Amino acid sequence: MLIGKVVGSVVATQKDEKLADRKFLVVEVRDHHNQPTPQYIVAVDAVGAGQGDVVLYATGSSARQTLLTDGRPCDAVIMAIVDSWDLGGENVYEKWREG
């Protein structure tokens, strides 16, 4: 899995019927230091994430292993909202601190 910050959403009224009623979020991919990378992805939201949330997302066929995405054309799914992490014993991110 990789992490990213939800920075927006995609509205697409004309789309494959298998994707109806799915929420698409624009995710700015972050590295392990919580620094933005130049990469953005669009992921189906399976946890109710919102603007500003730092999230975990899965890609490839693993992304279809949720009730929302099973058997549907989806290659990235947000599967958790990140609470916190540390690296080498140092705290890098705390959700409550983000405000």
Added chain:
Amino acid sequence: MLIAQVVGTVVAPVQIPLLEGRSLLVVRPVDPHGKPTGKTRVAIDRIGAGEGDRVLVIDEGNSGRQLLDAPQGAVKTVIVGFIDAIELGGRIVFDHRRGDIG
């Protein structure tokens, strides 16, 4: 399937149950001429390969599960054959007794 060079061995005392008792080797994918290409992997050894051997590796779940007869197994990277020789356009570019040729 990948052509790869066996570059090392792995001893892992704590593993998921499927891997217990299986031999694991570090393999580095190479092109037909022996030049490194792609990411270094850890593979389940099915043929008794050793360091320095040129081998055939599959890196795909469905084939891996068939080979280990584990329909729900977490298996992807498996060494399936020992490469004796590689021929490219009518010319032998690798022979296991002589190594890479030109």
Added chain:
Amino acid sequence: MYLGRITGRLVATTRTTPGLEGVRFQWLQPLDEKGKPMGRQLVAAVTLDVGPGDLVHFIDGREAALALPGETFVPIDATVTGYVEQLAIGGRDLARDEC
């Protein structure tokens, strides 16, 4: 499967997709056969007794979900599959090196 070193712990327990209860997450730096970083750090599911500093092997793709002991219909694309105690490359044990 690939080699990697655990670099940190990540907490994402408040909101995840169903089936991920009890699955821990850790940061992982993939390594090549020289013990050098290979690509960017990622987050892997962990069910074995490993932690930061440990050398491990891990599996990616859909098979990562099959490496979990419980529910396997989950959106997981990387899972730690073993703790590497010894990594012999050209007569050296890289597991003992700081890499």
